[in-house]
Each structure stands twice: as structure tokens, then as C-alpha cells.
Amino acid sequence: MGNSKNRAETLAKPGDAAPITAEAVRRRAPKLQSGPLDYGLLKSTTGFPLKVVWIIGYTLLVKHLGDAAITPQRFSMLELIGVNPGASQSQLGTALGLSRPATTLTIDFWQERGCVDRRTEPNDRRSFGIYLTEEGERQLEDLRKRMLTSDKALTANLTDDEIAQLRGLLAKIHQ
Amino acid sequence: MGNSKNRAETLAKPGDAAPITAEAVRRRAPKLQSGPLDYGLLKSTTGFPLKVVWIIGYTLLVKHLGDAAITPQRFSMLELIGVNPGASQSQLGTALGLSRPATTLTIDFWQERGCVDRRTEPNDRRSFGIYLTEEGERQLEDLRKRMLTSDKALTANLTDDEIAQLRGLLAKIHQ
DNA sequence: ACAGATTGTTATCGTCAATAACTGATATTG
DNA sequence: CAATATCAGTTATTGACGATAACAATCTGT
Structure with missing residues (x-):
């Protein structure tokens, strides 16, 4: 739009x-x-x-x-992260119908605001597990x-x- | 989108x-x-x-x-023109929530396809009355x-x- | 007659989304 | 084990779109 x-x-x-x-x-x-x-x-x-x-x-x-x-789409992403801690970017993006580049940017947005952490998962070092920070929980x-x-x-x-x-x-x- | x-x-x-x-x-x-x-x-x-x-x-x-x-929006415009022959661009655009520039382009689209006529109305020479052509009716x-x-x-x-x-x-x- | 509003067009600009190319990591297969 | 394919994520580029503003033409009201 x-x-x-x-x-x-x-x-x-x-x-x-x-x-x-x-x-x-x-x-x-x-x-x-x-x-x-x-x-x-x-x-x-x-x-x-x-x-x-x-x-x-x-x-x-x-x-x-x-x-x-904070667009509805970005909010949806934060909610999804909150409810599914540790989900990968792919999972999150797929769930919201976003392309991978769009997913990256959406998570960048929340990370820049200190609401989200990207943690490298030991079992698959290609992907990140995405988690809310305390600030993210408050938001x-x-x-x-x-x-x-x-x-x-x-x-x-x-x-x-x-x-x-x-x-x-x-x-x-x-x- | x-x-x-x-x-x-x-x-x-x-x-x-x-x-x-x-x-x-x-x-x-x-x-x-x-x-x-x-x-x-x-x-x-x-x-x-x-x-x-x-x-x-x-x-x-x-x-x-x-x-x-032929996007849903463009279709809506053609339908609106068909049902309201002689309506002005302002009226049509307002009815669909379009800006005036967007309205112009949408009607350009149908005019280029020969589906629509812009007729200058004698009572107000600023505006056009928009009408379907026969091709427009068929479409x-x-x-x-x-x-x-x-x-x-x-x-x-x-x-x-x-x-x-x-x-x-x-x-x-x-x- | 003149200021202001209205209709439609055009130009410009920023933003967004999709694509493709790229890096790094894992899986598969011979 | 080496070579290839696949996958996760990032970045760069491109094209389309919408909003805005500036513009010309016409109308309205005093």
C-alpha cells in the first residue's frame, strides 16, 4: 500500500x-x-x-x-516471536507470508529497537533463533x-x- | 501491494x-x-x-x-463507470477512495483499451463525463x-x- | 472583474517489494 | 572424502506504486 x-x-x-x-x-x-x-x-x-x-x-x-x-505487519512479527521463542527467520517469515529479504528487514527493525535477539543455534549454524529481549517483552x-x-x-x-x-x-x- | x-x-x-x-x-x-x-x-x-x-x-x-x-481496482472502476454513466472523474475516484492522479491513470488505462470515453460536458467544461464504449460494455x-x-x-x-x-x-x- | 475554489494533468519523490546474486553452512552422493 | 546441491540469511538492484505538489483551465461568489 x-x-x-x-x-x-x-x-x-x-x-x-x-x-x-x-x-x-x-x-x-x-x-x-x-x-x-x-x-x-x-x-x-x-x-x-x-x-x-x-x-x-x-x-x-x-x-x-x-x-x-510500527505497522500491523511488524507488530504481527513481534507477537509471533513472543509466542514462538527460538523460531528461525524462515519459520517466522513463512508464517506471515513474507519473502526472506522482507523477513530480514522486519527482524532488523526490531533488533535495532533492542526488542529482539538473534542467537546462533549450535545445532544448525546457518540459522538464528529469534528471541524477545526484556525490552521486547515490555513493548x-x-x-x-x-x-x-x-x-x-x-x-x-x-x-x-x-x-x-x-x-x-x-x-x-x-x- | x-x-x-x-x-x-x-x-x-x-x-x-x-x-x-x-x-x-x-x-x-x-x-x-x-x-x-x-x-x-x-x-x-x-x-x-x-x-x-x-x-x-x-x-x-x-x-x-x-x-x-486488469486489477481488482481497475475492474471496480469499470463497473462503477458502467453503472453510473456520465459520472465525473472526481466522483468515480472518490467512490473508490482514489487520489485524483490515481483516478486519471485508471481511466487512462481503460481509455487506451478503447473501453471508455471522456466527453466534455457543456455545463462544466472543467470536468469530463465518463462513458463506456461498446467495447467497454462487452469487456x-x-x-x-x-x-x-x-x-x-x-x-x-x-x-x-x-x-x-x-x-x-x-x-x-x-x- | 478578481480572488478563491475546483477539475483534471503532469512531474517528482520516497518507499516498498520482488528478484537475483552472494556468503556461509549443511546435506547428499558417488 | 571430495564434489555438488541445497538451505539460511544478507545485500544490491530494479521497477512499480502512491503521495505530494505544481500547473492549466474553468467555475463561483462577491
């Missing part, structure tokens, strides 16, 4: 103190569904509203994560809270039952 | 004659949900599976549209079929009731 730094800046204005709700994002997000024009067949598909909602969720998450440099704990808040904001219009329904249907699509 | 031409080439191999199912795409798509690693908190969110399913749908659509140059008719097939493949695991439920829940999120 292009220039993430600039996009994030327009989404998360520094002086934006108001609570971040799905409604607030919707107002500012590109008008994908409302407006004077007829959306024709797009209205009667599943894919189009799926995209719209995904954009809303992505935008919300970027705002809630707070730091424009992750904070970011997790932000992520959960964001996810709640996304589904604010839904009851708990409906959220469960939605997740069930999504899970059924990708088995 | 980066280099769309190259990505599309890897997704839609020329000699790929097998029917395009959600399952087939899942097998080839980046492993976002399966694998040896634990996804931790990501599993219990709505946003993450939403992204996974959106990627599956996007990938399916790219394959079904057949021509790597759109074909692409619509492909899109509907793709959307059906995406929800192949769901009953009609479940599809309606899913759309209802998505609609409820973005009101």
Missing part, C-alpha cells in the same frame, strides 16, 4: 486526542461505500465489503499502535493491549455473539 | 488449466494461518482472519479476471461473470444463509 510513513501520518495526527472509534475512522477513511454513486454488482458480492471492512480495521490498528513505524505487552483495543473498536457495533459468528464464518472460508 | 504485474504472473500461470477454487489458491497462497507456529493473540482477533480471508478473495479475483493488467459483461464466479469460489464452503449472514455482519461494521 505504498508510502506507509506518509499514510500513517495522515491517519494518526499527533494532536488527535479524541478516542479512536470505528466511526471516527470511517468518517475520515476513503469513501468506499457511501456517496452519490451506485456500486452496482460490487454491492452484491462478499469480496468488496470484505475489503472495505479490512481497510477500516487496518486503519484503526495503525492509529491504535500509535507509532507510525509487546503494550502493543498487545493496543491491538485488542483496536479490535474491539472495529467490532463495536456487534454483540459478542455476532463477533463469534463472524469469526466462525471467516474461519470456515479458509478452513 | 507492490509489483502487481509480477505477482499476478506468479498467481495466474498461463498453463494453469485446473479449475480455480478457494482451496487451490489456499494451497499456493502465503501461509498466513497454518504451519508449525503458534499465532498467539492474532488467533483471537477479528482483524487477522479478516485480512487472511481478504487476501484469499483478492488472489482468487486476480486469477479469475485472467488478464494480469464489462465478461469481467462481471468472472467476478461473480470468483466471489462464489471464495464462499464455496458457506451455505447461502451463511453468506447472507456474513454480508450482514460486515455491513453492520461499516454501517
